[in-house]
Amino acid sequence: MEKYLVPWWKDPLSLIGLFQGISIWVLMVYFLNLEVAWISFPCGGLIGFFLWLTALGYQKKQVAKMTLLGILFNAFLSLFSAYLAFS
Numbered sequence: 802m803e804k805y806l807v808p809w810w811k812d813p814l815s816l817i818g819l820f821q822g823i824s825i826w827v828l829m830v831y832f833l834n835l836e837v838a839w840i841s842f843p844c845g846g847l848i849g850f851f852l853w854l855t856a857l858g859y860q861k862k863q864v865a866k867m868t869l870l871g872i873l874f875n876a877f878l879s880l881f882s883a884y885l886a887f888s
Contacts, residue, residue: 806863809863809867812863812867818852818856818864818865818867819867819868819870819871819874821849821852821871822841822845822848822849822871822872822874822876823845823871823878825845825875826845826875826878826882830882835882836882836886837882838878839880839882841875842875842876845875845879846872846875846876849869849875853869853872856868
């Protein structure tokens with residue numbers, strides 16, 4: 802059990818875990834275009850995976866959960882871009 806449990810919206814590590822994949826996708830959409838941003842999933846997924854492992858290593862369950870949600874949101878956004886690119 803974490804000693805000082807704060808809400809996820811007040812924990813900067815939880816916010817990084819949640820928004821890292823989304824921010825990679827948004828940056829790719831902004832600097833490239835929407836159809837190319839599907840490639841953000843391998844990038845965000847790999848970064849999120851190692852962030853998740855680090856959170857588990859430090860026993861930060863809340864950060865690990867938010868990181869998994871961030872990877873999931875990145876997957877949905879990347880699937881949307883892939884749909885636009887390949888259909």
